[in-house]
Amino acid sequence: MAATIKDIARTLKISTSTVSYALNGGPRTVPAEVRDRVLETAKSLGYRPNRIARSMITGRTNTYGVVPTEVSINLARSPYSQLILNGILNAAEVLRRDVLIFTGFDQREGDHFANTLLDGRVDGVIFLAPPNENPIFAHLEEAQLPYVVTSTERYPGVPTYTCDNVGGVRSALDHLYQLGHRRIATLYGKLWLDEGELRLQTFRKFMQDHGLEVPPEWMLDGDFTQNTGYEAAEKLLSCSQLPTAVFCANDEMALGFLRAAADRGISIPKQISLVGFDDSPFSFGVTPSLTTVRQPLEEMGAAAIQALEALREGRPTNNRTFSTRLMVRATTSSPSEDK
Amino acid sequence: MAATIKDIARTLKISTSTVSYALNGGPRTVPAEVRDRVLETAKSLGYRPNRIARSMITGRTNTYGVVPTEVSINLARSPYSQLILNGILNAAEVLRRDVLIFTGFDQREGDHFANTLLDGRVDGVIFLAPPNENPIFAHLEEAQLPYVVTSTERYPGVPTYTCDNVGGVRSALDHLYQLGHRRIATLYGKLWLDEGELRLQTFRKFMQDHGLEVPPEWMLDGDFTQNTGYEAAEKLLSCSQLPTAVFCANDEMALGFLRAAADRGISIPKQISLVGFDDSPFSFGVTPSLTTVRQPLEEMGAAAIQALEALREGRPTNNRTFSTRLMVRATTSSPSEDK
C-alpha cells in the first residue's frame, strides 16, 4: 500500500491540509519546523504524490497531448514528425511537462477519439499536420481544451505553427531557374495533406508565371516516403523526354530519387538537378549532399508547446509562419549543354 | 461545465450506479430500454467519461510510459529511438493504449523522477537504453510498477528486449574478414551506453581471436551522431597508415564517415570498406548504399509494449534477444591490391 497524505497526517497527528500545504510549499504557510517533520515522515513512509488525485481537483495534468495525424501509424518514421516531436519534447522538458502521444486517430471514430482527447489526461493538444477536414476540432472547441496545429493556415482561429511553404518552394525553383533550368519536374506529396497540396500549387503557379510547360508525366505523386520517391524516379526516368531538374516535396522522396538515379547510372546533378524539402538530418550526409529547403521543425514544435502553455495561462497566442532557408548543396548545378 | 454521470442520472431520475453500469455495459445488467435512454441522454448532454476519475478507482490508466534515457533530449532524432518508438506506438495502438513520454530524466534527481513515474499516470514503463547504473529501478520495484528495458541484459530479473549485439558485430566483421580485410578500424559509441560498450568489446574480441592488431588511432570514440562520425573520419583519414575497412557502431556515424570520405576524395568501398549498425531508413538510399547490421527495432519496441501488457495481466514474460541480419550493400568490397 502506497502511503498517502492521510498516513502522514495520522503519524504526525496533524491534519491532512497541513500536510498538503507543507508538501506543496503553499498557498498556506506552514512553520518550518512542522514542514520539516512532514517532509521527513513523507520520506520515511515512502510517500509519493498521486498526480491523478491532484488532477481531479486542479483540473490540470501538466501533460500535453500530441496527435500524429499525418501518417499516424508512422509517427516516428518520418523526419518531419521526428524533428517536430523532438522540438516538442525539448520545449516540454524545459516547462517540466510531459507529452502524451495519442494513438489510434485513424482507427477510432471521430466522436470516440474526441472522448479520448477529452478524458482529462492532457491540458492541451497538438495536432501534427492534420488532414483537411477535421471534425475533432469542434469537440475540442466545445470542451474548451486548448489545441494548436502544425499545418498550413487553413483553420481560422486555430493557432498554427507552420513554415512558409510558398516561399520555400519558390526559393527552390528560383534557384533552379537561375541555374538555367527550364525543364523541371516535381514529385509532390499526398494531396490530402495540406502542406503537400500547397507545395504543389506553388510549383504550378511558379511554372505558369515563368511560362514553363510541364508535361503531365513530370508531375509525379508520392506519399512522402523513400519508396514512392524511388518508384516515381523510375517512372520519370523512363520518359522519352527527361527534365533537367526535379523538385521533391520532401527529402525522403528525394533520397529515393537519388537511389534510383544511381541505380540507373543517371548522374546527379550532372544530368538532373535535385532539390528536396525539410533539411532532414541525413540530407547533409548523403552523397551527393542534398540541396534542400530547410524548415525549422524543432522550433516549430517548441512554438506549439509554448502556445499551449500560453493558452493555459490565458495569454494570447499568434500564428507563426517560420521562414525557410534554401540549403544549396551538391545536387544542383547548371543543366548540361546537350539538348 | 462538462456533463457527468450525475447529470445523466438527474435528468433521467435514476441512480448514478445504473448510469455507470449502462454506460460500461456491466458488470451489473441493465434493461435494454433503460440503457438506450441513458446512452441517448449521454449524447444529448455531451457527456464525456473522465478517465482521470475512473483511474482513481480502477488504478488503471491504459497508458504506458516511455523514458528516453539514452539521449534524452534527442529522443526523436536518433534513428534508434525513432524506430523503437514507432514500434511501441504501433503496438500500443493495437492494444488501444496511449503512450506517455516522460521528459526530464537527466534534469530531475532520481528520487524526484521516480515520483514522476509513479504519480499514477501510467500502467507501466519502458526504459529506452538506460544508462549503466539506474537507481530508479529500485523505486519502481518497490512500488510494483511494471517496467521493461531495451538494452543489453544487464539487469537480472528485468524483462529486456534487445538485439544480439555480439552476433551482429561478428557478422559484420566476419563479412569484412572474408572479403580479405585485415586492417580494420572501428568507430565505437559512448562507453557509458551498454550497447556501445558491448559492440566495442565484441570488436576487440574478434580482432584478438583473429590475431589482428589494431593501432590505438584506429579506435575512435563517437557519440552515435553524424557529427562525431565525420570528425572521427577526419582524424582517421589523416593517419599515416590507413585501415582498409571501418566498422561503425551505428549508421549515423557511418553516414558522417561517408560524407568525410567523399569530401576528402576517398573512395568507398574501393579504398575503404564501411559497415554500419541499425539499418536505419536512410541506409538503403544513401549512395553508395550502406552495408549494415539490421536490428529489428520496431519489433523490439512492440515486444516491450506487449511485455508490459502481459505483466499487467499477470502473465509471465521472457527476455528476448532479437536476431540481427547483415545487410550487404555497396559500401563493402575486397580491399584493393596496393599495400
Next chain:
DNA sequence: CTGTTAGCGCATTCAT
C-alpha cells in the same frame, strides 16, 4: 496558525 470537511467524477458495495 491549524483542523474539519466537502467534494472532484466515477466504480462499486451495501441495502432494498
Next chain:
DNA sequence: ATGAATGCGCTAACAG
C-alpha cells in the same frame, strides 16, 4: 432489479 452510500487521494473552502 435498482437506489443510496462509500471512497479513491488530494486540494481548498470553511471554521475556528
